[in-house]
Amino acid sequence: xxxxRVFLVDDHAMIRSGVRAELAADPEATLAVVGEAxxxxxxVRGILETTPDVVLLDVHxxxxxxxxxxxxxxxxxxxxxxxxxxVSDAAEDVIGVIRGGARGYVTKTISGADLRDxxxxxxxxxxxxxxxxxxxxxxxxxxGPSAVPEDVAEKALxxxxxxxxxxxxxxxxxxxxxxxxxQLFISIKTVETHASNVLRxxxxxxxxxxxxxxxxxxxx
Amino acid sequence: MALAFVGVGVFAYALxxxxxPHSDSVRMDSPTGDGSGSRSAVSRLSLDALRDxxxxxxxxxxxxxxxxxxxxxxxxxxxxxWPLIIVGIGLALIWRQVDDRNLLSRRNLRWRLAVGALxxxxxLVAVLTTLNLLEVTWQSFVSTLLILGVVGxxxxxxxxxxxxxxxxxxxxxIRVEERAEVAAHLHDSVLQTLALIQRHAESPxxxxxLARGQERELRSWLYGRPGEDTATFGGALERxxxxxxASYDVRVxxxxxxxxxxxxxxxxxxxxxxxAMRNAAxxxxxxxxxLYAEVExxxxxxxxxxxxVGFDPxxxxxxxxxxxxxxxxxxxxxxxxxxxxxxxxxxTEVELQLQxxxx
Numbered sequence: 001x002x003x004x005r006v007f008l009v010d011d012h013a014m015i016r017s018g019v020r021a022e023l024a025a026d027p028e029a030t031l032a033v034v035g036e037a038x039x040x041x042x043x044v045r046g047i048l049e050t051t052p053d054v055v056l057l058d059v060h061x062x063x064x065x066x067x068x069x070x071x072x073x074x075x076x077x078x079x080x081x082x083x084x085x086x087v088s089d090a091a092e093d094v095i096g097v098i099r100g101g102a103r104g105y106v107t108k109t110i111s112g113a114d115l116r117d118x119x120x121x122x123x124x125x126x127x128x129x130x131x132x133x134x135x136x137x138x139x140x141x142x143x144g145p146s147a148v149p150e151d152v153a154e155k156a157l158x159x160x161x162x163x164x165x166x167x168x169x170x171x172x173x174x175x176x177x178x179x180x181x182x183q184l185f186i187s188i189k190t191v192e193t194h195a196s197n198v199l200r201x202x203x204x205x206x207x208x209x210x211x212x213x214x215x216x217x218x219x220x
Numbered sequence: 221m222a223l224a225f226v227g228v229g230v231f232a233y234a235l236x237x238x239x240x241p242h243s244d245s246v247r248m249d250s251p252t253g254d255g256s257g258s259r260s261a262v263s264r265l266s267l268d269a270l271r272d273x274x275x276x277x278x279x280x281x282x283x284x285x286x287x288x289x290x291x292x293x294x295x296x297x298x299x300x301x302w303p304l305i306i307v308g309i310g311l312a313l314i315w316r317q318v319d320d321r322n323l324l325s326r327r328n329l330r331w332r333l334a335v336g337a338l339x340x341x342x343x344l345v346a347v348l349t350t351l352n353l354l355e356v357t358w359q360s361f362v363s364t365l366l367i368l369g370v371v372g373x374x375x376x377x378x379x380x381x382x383x384x385x386x387x388x389x390x391x392x393x394i395r396v397e398e399r400a401e402v403a404a405h406l407h408d409s410v411l412q413t414l415a416l417i418q419r420h421a422e423s424p425x426x427x428x429x430l431a432r433g434q435e436r437e438l439r440s441w442l443y444g445r446p447g448e449d450t451a452t453f454g455g456a457l458e459r460x461x462x463x464x465x466a467s468y469d470v471r472v473x474x475x476x477x478x479x480x481x482x483x484x485x486x487x488x489x490x491x492x493x494x495x496a497m498r499n500a501a502x503x504x505x506x507x508x509x510x511l512y513a514e515v516e517x518x519x520x521x522x523x524x525x526x527x528x529v530g531f532d533p534x535x536x537x538x539x540x541x542x543x544x545x546x547x548x549x550x551x552x553x554x555x556x557x558x559x560x561x562x563x564x565x566x567x568t569e570v571e572l573q574l575q576x577x578x579x
Contacts, residue, residue, distance in 0.1 A: 109471075131510060135475030138514065172475040173523045173569075174510030 003029070004123050007050060008036035009043040009069060010058035010085070015108065019056060019085070022112035023119070031119060040064055044072045051077055053123045057102065059086035059093045070100035083122045085110075094133055095140070098202055104128025126192045127199035134171035137202055141165075158205045160198060167194045303346030310340025409437055425469045432465050453486050453520070454479040457513055460494045468501035470509050478515035485574050488554040489520055495546035496524040496570040504528020504568060520574045527567040533560050547572070 006023060010016045016036050023031045034050045037043035040063040047055055047069070057066040064071075066084055073080065084097040084105040094105050103122045106115065107130060118128045129137070141160045160168065163184075170180045177191045184191075313336030348354040413434040420426035440458075450456045454476045461472045480486065493511070500509045504526040512523040533543075543560065547570060551558040556574035 131473050131475045131512070135477050135512070138477045169512070169514070172477070172514075173512040174473060174508075174525050 003032040004054060004119065005034045005050070005052040006031050006119060007034055007043075007047055007052040007055045009038075009047075009055060009061075009066070010036075011038050011061040012058075013038065015058070019115070022115055025112055026116050031116060040068045040072070043069045047073050047080060048077055051080060053079070053081065054119050055080055055082045056085050056119070057082050057097070059084055059097055066097050066102070067100045070097065070102065074101055081122050081125070083118060083128060085115075091136055094136055095202070098133070098199065101203070103199065104130075105133050106130050107132075121192075125196070127195040129168070129171045129195055129199075131172050131174050134168045137198060138165070138168050138172060140202070158201070160201070164194050164198050167191060168198060171195070300347055300350050303343050303350055306343030306346060307340050308343070310336050310338070310343055312336075313339060405441060409441075410434060428469060429466065432471060433462070436462055436465065451481060452479050453482055453490070453515055454513070456482055456487075456490050457493065457511070460490060460497065461511060464494070464497045464501055464509075468498075470501040470507050472497060472509045472511050474511040474513075476511075476513045476515075480515045480520070480576070485554045485556065485576070486520060488550050489522060489556065489572055489574050492547045492550050492558065492572050493522050493524060495543075495550075496522075496572070499543060499547075499570075500524060500526040500528065500568065503531070516576075518576055520572075520576060522572040523569060524572075525567065525569040530562045530564050530566050530568050532564060533562055 008016050008019055010019070016038070020033050020036070023033060034052050035046045037046045040061060043055075043057075055069075057069060059066045061068075066082075066086075070082060082097075082102040084094075084102040085108060086093060086097075086105070087108045098105060103125075104118065104127055106118055106128060110118070110130075122128055137160075141158075166184060167180055170183060175183065177188050177195070180191045181188045314333055316332075316336075345354065348357050413430050417427050417430050420430065450459050457474065457476055461474045464470065464472055482490065493513070497509060497511060506526055506528040508526070510523070510525040512525075514521045547560070548558045551572055551574070554574065556572065558573075559571045560568065561571070562568035
């Protein structure tokens with residue numbers, strides 16, 4: 001099995017070495033750190049040079065933070081996927097990096113095993129929802145779509161379908177994708193599809209409530 | 221002469237109105253038993269009336285002052301009365317705005333001030349014309365303007381520096397104050413905690429607990445999360461979570477969607493949630509507990525979940541009556557429901573639900 005190539009971006013060297021150690025602690029050694037950067041400028045150059053599979057991106061950095069890296073790399077390295085990693089779980093940070101293109105968001109208190117798992121799933125194209133991010137989504141898309149038929153709601157950008165809402169609820173309750181599948185009697189693959197759809201809605205929706213909700217929490 | 225006397229009287233009242241404080245205490249200044257009898261009564265009356273209608277007062281000042289002027293000096297021979305009245309009206313307009321500034325919108329206020337100023341200037345010009353002083357006034361006005369202009373330009377750099385210094389001083393002061401506030405906060409909380417952590421370095425449990433508590437506090441200070449406000453359901457839940465994390469060696473991953481003010485039923489949900497978290501912290505044997513609460517318009521739902529040892533809900537030991545009494549019965553009593561899903565080895569999930577009357 002080929003190794004996944006990971007790039008670390010964080011302005012704290014201690015965090016970088018900690019994450020590096022956690023990724024290396026994998027008994028199957030599926031992850032290889034191909035580079036790291038402590039500034040936005042270094043990160044953009046390093047990512048474009050090494051074109052890693054996954055970038056672990058710190059949200060808070062001088063010179064614009066993770067969002068600035070996302071904005072400068074966007075379009076130039078299409079194969080690179082981003083997973084945001086931060087101590088902050090303030091709404092504006094979370095939604096900001098997700099709308100900037102990150103495929104998921106985990107906090108730095110995540111365990112090493114969970115982090116390795118998350119990196120693997122992001123590389124495979126899945127969306128990573130921490131319970132809190134799922135809660136944000138439920139908050140942002142708060143008004144129930146009960147009047148909208150299920151198949152329409154799944155395609156619509158600005159409402160969650162009842163099924164997607166159910167998946168988000170279970171994620172917020174701390175369930176894993178596997179447990180959600182068991183709970184809802186659907187396959188893990190279906191759960192992942194729902195999660196990816198919700199992530200896409202979160203990224204592209206112009207929904208009024210989302211804008212207002214974000215504005216309430218000082219998100220542009 | 222009689223007219224002049226009246227004029228002086230009105231002028232005096234007007235001055236009184238201007239300088240006396242705005243309160244009813246003025247009434248006591250004119251005792252009824254006073255010898256000046258009717259005049260003092262009139263004074264009281266007019267004072268009260270004047271207080272309510274400042275513009276009227278200004279008008280009276282104008283008329284009184286004009287009447288006074290017609291009686292003395294060279295003004296008596298010149299028909300200066302009407303221009304002076306016009307000036308008075310203009311001043312009245314301006315004063316009235318200042319007096320009523322709370323009642324008027326700013327835009328409106330500015331317009332009226334402009335009109336008042338215009339009327340006053342027209343009146344002044346009329347007065348000067350009648351007195352044949354217009355040309356002299358104009359000349360001195362222009363020369364004064366010139367002098368002021370030259371002086372102003374000459375001292376401009378100095379003024380600019382003064383203004384710049386003032387604003388930079390202000391900025392520096394604000395910065396210093398902010399830094400002092402941050403420093404005070406960091407000292408009270410973070411430094412104290414770090415000192416405590418060093419003293420408890422041999423006990424991972426205490427270090428964990430201290431670090432978590434400090435993290436929570438710092439976070440709520442930095443991001444102003446609603447954790448401070450216990451009047452709302454979400455705030456009270458955050459407080460309960462903080463309490464659990466401070467008392468037990470667990471981390472509670474809390475996700476709260478929506479919010480509502482705490483009412484009767486909701487405080488029962490809060491207490492039941494607290495008990496459920498306490499149970500998980502004490503009996504599950506794990507360090508992570510998930511809390512998910514969702515406040516909707518018609519219902520509140522709370523999930524407390526752990527991946528711990530679990531138990532058989534049908535055989536609750538006597539020492540764990542907390543589950544039945546504090547959670548299930550409390551919820552039922554308030555018209556809600558509690559469901560406990562658990563089996564040995566697979567963790568526990570407590571689901572609390574309460575219907576809300578849509579308000």
